[in-house]
Amino acid sequence: MKTTIVWFKTDLRIADNETLTKAITQSEQIVPVYCLDDAHFETTVYGFKKTGSFRAQFLLESLTDLDKNLRALGSRLVVVKGKPEVEIPKLVQQFRAQKVFAKREVAFEEHKTEDLVREALFKLRCELETVSTSTLYHAKDLPFSIKNIPDDFTNFRKKTEQDATIRKPFDSPNKINSPTLPELKLPSLKELGLKKTKIDSRAAIVFKGGETEALKRLKHYFFDTQCLSSYKETRNKMVGTDYSSKFSAWLAMGCISPRFIYAEIKKYESQFGANESTYWLVFELLWRDFFRFMFKKYQTKFFLNEGIKSEKINSKSLNEKLLSQWINGTTNSDFINANMIELKQTGFMSNRGRQNVASYFCNELNMDWRWGAAYFEEQLIDYDVCSNWGNWAYLAGVGNDPRGHRYFNIEKQASDYDKKMEFRKLWLQ
Template sequence: MSETCSHPPGVLFWFRHDLRLHDQVALHEAVRRARRCGGWLLPVFVHDATQDRPTTWGFPRTHPRRLAWRAQALHDLEGQLLALGSTLWQCHGDPAQRLRELVTQLGHPEVVCEDIAAPEEQAVVRTLREAGVSVFTVWQSSLLEPGSLPFAPEAVPDTFTVYRQLIEKASVRAPTPLPVPTHLPPSPPVDGIRSGACTMQSDTASVGAPPVSGPGAATGNGDPRSAFPSHEPEFHGGERAALAYLRRYCERGLPHRYKATRNGLMGVDYSSKWSPWLSTGALSARQAWAAIQSFEHERGASDSTYWLWFELLWRDHFRWLHWKYGTALYRPGGIKGGASPSHDAQAFERWCRGQTGHAFIDAGMRELASTGYLSNRMRQNVASYLIHELQGDWRAGAAWFESQLLDHDVYSNQGNWLYLSGRGTDPRGGRRFNPDKQAGDYDADGAYRRCWADVAR
């Protein structure tokens, strides 16, 4: 006797920041629920119209370059779904409204999606549920499982060092990443869906994203100086390119160099460069770490491979802090409260344009504006300069990074800006970098400053 189904025989799977098929915990759950009732599965992605609006600071919330990067991931995802006999239904508009429309027209199936512990993303799910839509969320963006932690996620230690020590003392391990599904349930009869804002075609231009002409479509102007050359085929935004890059990264032995080179400013190989794919979910953190574990098994562990684990723990920590503090992380005073920070709009504008007058800082801001990428070392420097030297509002800086960065991640971006401003969980009350000393330490010969002295070069 078959299991009783509480919903119509079908599941709407909503892709969010998880544009991949490997290690797709939420998708596996959606498939299980669809098959339980012998039903269909409809994969959906909604191009959120709120991302097209200007910020309160007067610039677009999302740069076209980042939209194009995401469009590449969607293009690749759609191709893989088609190979499995499925498709990707793309919509443009308010996610809650579009999903309500689809659910109504499909007979009120259940919606399954990944869980995102950030206020705007939580609000969409809450709106759907208040409208009577059944939404089942699955947590999957972290390296570690919430249930494997030696504390509840909402009780995570505020200090990273204490958190890391507890994780390592308890010998917590990342789960093995899930394989790509070999079969998917059939699609529903979509002919009856009446929504001019939705399409099954891979014509992303029709749903508000930049057009993608193929796997090698560029995301920017192809600046040859970029440390993340997203205009090159090897750096395509799709899942298959991400996995191929991860494989080459290990084959070249680069994990053994990471700790020594991670503070570099120029070139591709100084850091892992996983973050742009992690940001869209084209690569999962667990898949990346599984590759490093295989590398260690073949070539031995080192301080550098440990440091990759260390950095992934940092990434997780910012996720658990969102779980713990939620909207408090978005207040002007951060989790510590207090008055709104001061802000000099003209100084902020000069900072955005790379015209502060400090050659090291201006080089970083010009690289960001030209390529959508910036090394971790430079991100800390330019953020510190805005907050502490220009007395700028950390929220304006966080918004500029969100707009510009290919690898914007809501958890890490908010967490890092709070950390540097002293309004987060750092017990030392903020981090102020001396830009002259930093330039001497990391750009002693001035090569980086010369490289970005003229952004139009």
């Protein structure tokens, strides 16, 4: 084929990008494209923006970095704004492309958009080929079909670890042939309907978007500091840059792939030795896989009040006052408040914090969990549709928790994980 389009989505990287690699091998010329989907900047039925300013800023940085990396290979990134089903076909006609390559989607809205693009391209006699690029284990390599994947993570993990292998990451291309492409032009946050929000100086880490920054963070956490060797012991801490890997934002935007991280863990283990901590990071990547495969299995169910449970649960109403107190960190719990203020001021919260504020929302405030999930969707830099809604459903007792309902004793959690009140003092001063 002469010309193909690579439609980048949440796979904003050059390394281990099968979509890009496939397109290069099948084409004479490549047109790399990103579409700022209007739907991603709308307000949801819950009253929150789908994308808040922290994540939008991270996205714009990631696109700038991708363009820089593409230019180094002889290409550029073409950025358009609008509906993908309108904008992608326009580019197909402009560049006379015979095929569009893109990352495969599993969540409902993303999948629907993919189908609309496919239909529009079909009318132009242009094919859309999608490639699975988001998980550690490829769906085809799992020891069960998607519909038969165990709903319990432990069973999924044990069987997968025993019977499946992780594929090697794809090498970065050395060169990309492209037609003459325009210089990158990105909209401002204001043009996206957002206000620029300065990240609080107390932030555990200042996330900067892009593959370059993702690789820099990996090098720092693995090889410069060897923090990976103590990851399991420190991952539940709440203050500081290196208590956890902090890869989540780059993983969510696809600036780095789980398979690439896995390959680097193996290099690290051969250099510094394997232990429980080096395994535990793989374990966490497996959780990410699990929720993605669950979304493929259950489609829209993760967005329902009753989640993936068959029995209808009592609908909980929304209390605007309690929701506002939770968002603004003015509840009766100083531990919850500190976590919620951190989220509001930085777009990030520790894993331990997330579990506690979600449990508090569902159990103490007794509100419909989907409002909490929707607020996280707006606020989090590292928002990932499957991990966010999957984890919220889990904590609300309507997801994959085999125990049915998980309740956190907030005071005990605060005393266990913030014994010296270091975290609370930092955010409640």
